[in-house]
Amino acid sequence: MNRVLGDPRAILILLGPALLVYTLVMLVPIFWSLGYTVFEGNPITGFEFVGIDNFVELFNDPKIADALVFTLKYAVVLTVAQVGFGYLLALIYVFWLRKASSLIRTLAFFPVVLPTVAVALLFQELFKIAPVNGLVNDLLNLVGIPSVDWFASPDTAFLVLILMDLWRSMGFYAVLLYAGLVDIPDDLFESARLDGASGWRLVRHIVIPLSLPVLLSSIIFSVNGTLKVFDSVLALTGGGPGNTTTPLTLYMYQTSFTYGEYGYGSSIALLLTIICLLVTIFIFRSSRRDLTKG
Amino acid sequence: MTTARIRARRLAPLIAGVGATALLLTACSGDSGGETAAPTDFTYLSFAENTSIQDTLTSLSTGSCSAENEALPLDITTQPQASYDQQLQLLAGQNALPVLFASGNSPQVAKDLNDGGKLVDVDAALEELDQSNAIIPAARSTIEALYGGDVYVLPTEFNVEGIWYNKQLFAENGIEEPTTWDELTDAAAKLSAAGVTAFSADGQDGWPLTRLVGNYLFRTIGPDALQKVIDGEASLTDPEYVEAAAAVADLGKEGYFGPSVGSIDYMTAVNQFLTGEAGMFYMGSWILANFNDPEQNKIGAENIGFMPFPHVEGGEGSRDQLAANVGVPLALSEASYGGDVSAWLGCFAENFGSTSLGEQGVITGFAVNEPVEDLPPLTQAVQEKIDATTQSVLWFEALFNAKAATTSQTNASQLVTGAISPEEFMEMVQADLE
Numbered sequence: 001m002n003r004v005l006g007d008p009r010a011i012l013i014l015l016g017p018a019l020l021v022y023t024l025v026m027l028v029p030i031f032w033s034l035g036y037t038v039f040e041g042n043p044i045t046g047f048e049f050v051g052i053d054n055f056v057e058l059f060n061d062p063k064i065a066d067a068l069v070f071t072l073k074y075a076v077v078l079t080v081a082q083v084g085f086g087y088l089l090a091l092i093y094v095f096w097l098r099k100a101s102s103l104i105r106t107l108a109f110f111p112v113v114l115p116t117v118a119v120a121l122l123f124q125e126l127f128k129i130a131p132v133n134g135l136v137n138d139l140l141n142l143v144g145i146p147s148v149d150w151f152a153s154p155d156t157a158f159l160v161l162i163l164m165d166l167w168r169s170m171g172f173y174a175v176l177l178y179a180g181l182v183d184i185p186d187d188l189f190e191s192a193r194l195d196g197a198s199g200w201r202l203v204r205h206i207v208i209p210l211s212l213p214v215l216l217s218s219i220i221f222s223v224n225g226t227l228k229v230f231d232s233v234l235a236l237t238g239g240g241p242g243n244t245t246t247p248l249t250l251y252m253y254q255t256s257f258t259y260g261e262y263g264y265g266s267s268i269a270l271l272l273t274i275i276c277l278l279v280t281i282f283i284f285r286s287s288r289r290d291l292t293k294g
Numbered sequence: 295m296t297t298a299r300i301r302a303r304r305l306a307p308l309i310a311g312v313g314a315t316a317l318l319l320t321a322c323s324g325d326s327g328g329e330t331a332a333p334t335d336f337t338y339l340s341f342a343e344n345t346s347i348q349d350t351l352t353s354l355s356t357g358s359c360s361a362e363n364e365a366l367p368l369d370i371t372t373q374p375q376a377s378y379d380q381q382l383q384l385l386a387g388q389n390a391l392p393v394l395f396a397s398g399n400s401p402q403v404a405k406d407l408n409d410g411g412k413l414v415d416v417d418a419a420l421e422e423l424d425q426s427n428a429i430i431p432a433a434r435s436t437i438e439a440l441y442g443g444d445v446y447v448l449p450t451e452f453n454v455e456g457i458w459y460n461k462q463l464f465a466e467n468g469i470e471e472p473t474t475w476d477e478l479t480d481a482a483a484k485l486s487a488a489g490v491t492a493f494s495a496d497g498q499d500g501w502p503l504t505r506l507v508g509n510y511l512f513r514t515i516g517p518d519a520l521q522k523v524i525d526g527e528a529s530l531t532d533p534e535y536v537e538a539a540a541a542v543a544d545l546g547k548e549g550y551f552g553p554s555v556g557s558i559d560y561m562t563a564v565n566q567f568l569t570g571e572a573g574m575f576y577m578g579s580w581i582l583a584n585f586n587d588p589e590q591n592k593i594g595a596e597n598i599g600f601m602p603f604p605h606v607e608g609g610e611g612s613r614d615q616l617a618a619n620v621g622v623p624l625a626l627s628e629a630s631y632g633g634d635v636s637a638w639l640g641c642f643a644e645n646f647g648s649t650s651l652g653e654q655g656v657i658t659g660f661a662v663n664e665p666v667e668d669l670p671p672l673t674q675a676v677q678e679k680i681d682a683t684t685q686s687v688l689w690f691e692a693l694f695n696a697k698a699a700t701t702s703q704t705n706a707s708q709l710v711t712g713a714i715s716p717e718e719f720m721e722m723v724q725a726d727l728e
Contacts, residue, residue: 043387044406062725130557131565149554152711241556241713242705257380259697260406 036266044260054267063243063251064268071247071275074161075226081166083218086173091203093174094181105178108171116168120235123164127151154244157237161245165232173218180214181207216287223279227272248272333630335369336362336638337392339381341622342372344396346654347450353649359641366634379403386412391627393635397447400696401440404625408446414626417445419636420643428643432683433659436618439521439688449659450646451621453578454680455505455689456602458585460593463490463573471599473613475513475541475606482550485573493545494572496563497555500703501691502576503542503710508690509603509617510538516610517687523727524693530724531717539709539716546710556707568592576603578619579676583655586670595672600679611687616679618686620659698726 004010037054041047058064089108093101111119127150128134137147150156184207192206208215230249233239239246239254246254248268256265340348348370355363371392373381379398385391386407397404407413420426429437433449441447457478459471464481467488472478482492496502511519515534522528528535545551552558552572564584567575570593575581584590585598605613626639647660655670657677669677691699702723709719 042406043383044403044410044412046410128557129554131562149557152554152556152707153713238704240704240707242708243701254700255697257383258700259695260379260383260402 033266033269036263037270038263040261040263042260042262047263050263054264057264058267058271063246064248064271066243067246067248067251070245071227071229071249074158074229074247075223077162078165078169078226078229079219079222081162082169082173083177083215083222085166085170086218087177087215089170089174090177090181091207093178105171105175108174110171111168112172114168116231117235119164119168120232123160123236124151127160151237152241154241157241157245161233161236164236165226165229168232169222173222176218176221177211177214180211183214184210212287216283220280220283223283224276227276227279248275332632333366333393333635336366336394336635337369337371338624339385339392339395340370340372341378341396342374344622346650346656347396347624348372350450350646350650350654350656353653354642354645358645358649359638362634362638362641366638375399382407386410389629391629393630394624394626396622397625398622400694400699401692402695404447404623405441407625408441408444412628413446414628414631415444415446416448416626419626419631419639423636423640423643425640425643428647428661429659430661432618432680432686433620436620436686436688437623437659439686440620440692447620447623447625448642448646449620449623450650451580451619451623452657452659452680453580453619453621454676454683454686455509455576455578455617455619456600457604458567458575458577458581459599459601460567460570460573461597461599462593463488463570464599467573471601472604473601474604475510478604479545479548482545482548482574486548486550491552491566491572492550492574493552494558494563494566494575495551495555496558496560497551497707497710498557498559500706501689502563503551503555503706504690504702505576505617506542506545506603507538507706508688508692510541510606511535511690512615512617512687513603513606513611513613514538514609517615517685519611520688520690520693523724530720530727536716536720539719543709543712543716543719547712551710555710564590579657579680580621582657582670582673582676585672586655595670598672600672600676614683615685615687616683617689618680618683619689619692623659694723694727698723701726 036047038049038051039047040050040054093105097104124134126134127136129137129147129149133141133147136150141147148156150160188206188210189202192202197205228249229247230253233245233247233250234253237245239250243251249272252265252268252272255261255268338348338351351368351370355368378396379400382391382395382398382403391407391412397407404413420428429445429449430452433452434445436452437445437447437449463469463485464471467484467490469481469484470477472481485492508520514537515522515528519528519535523530523535530536546555552566558566563572563575564577564581566572568584568591585595591598602613602616605611626635643660644663647658647662648664648666650656650658650660651662651669652664652666655673657673657680691702694702705714705719705722708714709716714722
């Protein structure tokens with residue numbers, strides 16, 4: 001067996017087909033898109049070589065700055081919220097509900113399986129003001145607060161967006177982190193308790209350090225997922241009002257397919273790729289030191 | 295050396311090769327040519343949302359154009375409007391455009407296609423078929439204004455735009471049909487004071503609001519107001535242009551669009567007007583289909599009046615210059631144009647107008663070859679207005695590129711809610727025009 005696997009030809013035969021498919025569906029489009037960054041045009045008008053013009057525009061386009069700020073703001077706020085609440089839920093599952101947690105776990109996970117567009121429609125209905133009030137405005141009126149036009153101002157639209165995505169993804173992170181928490185051996189808790197640790201100190205010195213690897217994975221997952229947010233924004237606010245809730249992905253899509261500027265759209269895609277790469281490297285780097293010795 | 299590194303070293307040239315090939319392909323894909331064989335079907339690609347053209351074509355294929363249909367059977371496919379332009383880009387890139395197709399979401403798409411030599415010169419084709427008079431003058435002038443003087447699309451709709459008003463609400467509040475901008479704002483103030491929303495408007499889509507800005511510009515600066523901007527002779531940030539945005543923003547400031555205009559969608563706006571909640575409604579004549587439907591129209595068709603956008607004191611434009619558009623015009627692919635297709639075009643040009651008006655109630659840009667009877671009175675009135683119109687104007691975004699049009703429409707509701715100033719609005723749109 002070893003001799004077979006040591007043979008380069010065998011490796012090629014075994015890996016070849018998978019590699020070919022991967023190359024065709026992943027690498028070719030990536031490099032194709034990379035190629036587009038030095039061209040401008042679309043299939044109707046044809047393509048024209050423009051050199052670094054797209055990159056120059058990238059730095060001078062105020063909408064890029066707006067979209068970048070929004071993307072980062074969304075990624076940070078939602079990551080903190082969804083990993084935070086997910087962790088809290090996981091702690092509740094493990095330490096409070098214990099064996100009885102399966103029902104709550106299922107319920108909290110349920111929104112994850114719903115299609116994003118359906119959830120967005122649901123939230124649009126909940127927060128709508130015209131032609132009739134949605135549930136949220138009705139509740140506000142009930143306690144004497146006038147109706148709010150949630151999607152008319154950038155701040156309230158952002159708030160609804162965060163609420164929706166939090167509701168949608170919290171259960172997923174809870175399950176992910178729960179898996180990390182149940183892996184902590186019981187005898188560690190026991191000995192910690194014998195040493196007099198309880199409550200916050202137990203969490204601070206035993207739970208957090210031992211679940212750190214899975215917590216870190218969650219954060220990487222979350223940051224990369226939220227930097228690439230597209231469907232929930234498109235379905236809920238469409239990037240509005242104006243372009244105040246337009247992330248880079250949506251701007252990239254509009255640029256390529258609505259404005260017919262494939263080259264500039266690809267340049268935005270490249271920018272997004274680099275940002276995701278940098279963030280991931282940064283998080284990996286910072287996690288390399290051994291925190292249990294900290 | 296580990297196997298992983300050996301593999302990586304072997305892969306490096308492969309990846310580089312793929313990259314280089316991709317670049318080459320990218321460079322070549324723009325001008326991939328090739329001749330298309332004569333079509334076997336009269337293929338038509340339509341907006342999925344628009345059924346009236348499909349129905350009219352189907353009716354022609356079994357009626358007046360059955361002989362042409364025998365030779366080249368009609369074959370309809372549809373594509374949702376939201377992804378239509380992408381589909382057209384793909385087909386054009388593969389040189390696989392259908393024989394007849396809706397020309398896209400903005401006039402720019404057809405312009406690009408025509409620049410690439412992919413469209414039939416409809417004017418020349420109709421002349422060859424002895425059908426030069428098939429397109430009515432008003433529609434022809436609108437097409438020429440839209441497409442830089444050439445006619446390479448078929449006007450399957452012809453709409454005029456203006457302000458529809460509720461006659462009963464006007465009478466109750468002692469309002470005469472306004473002919474000037476000041477009279478219009480006075481009327482709005484009276485309606486507002488009576489607790490009625492003055493203007494019903496779809497702020498979610500934005501275009502019904504920017505239409506007002508465009509009309510105001512045509513009245514103050516004249517019919518060539520926006521052509522000047524495109525030609526670089528004027529800028530939207532010039533004071534006389536900002537004035538138009540400010541005038542519309544003022545309507546919003548006074549609350550004439552009602553609360554939360556940005557959250558009102560198209561059908562809600564229509565319903566507000568047709569249930570008597572709003573006194574005025576800026577819209578194109580395609581809305582007649584809704585007005586003539588008693589299910590939707592609670593105020594009665596006889597209670598609806600139509601007025602052109604009012605005159606602005608001291609302006610160059612006039613109230614006679616109705617805003618007009620040709621809906622979503624159709625274009626023909628040059629690659630598949632030939633004998634059988636041209637026979638179809640001839641029959642289409644001759645019969646489309648009356649079939650569409652008679653069966654769908656849709657006014658087209660084609661001459662009506664057989665008089666249609668029993669038209670609803672409101673449709674009749676609009677048809678007369680169209681016949682009397684000699685000069686038409688376009689709409690705010692008509693000559694803009696897709697980027698500026700999107701910016702204009704997505705920011706319109708912010709303009710009337712005061713979230714952005716008229717100067718900022720015009721600056722944003724102008725920036726995307728350059």
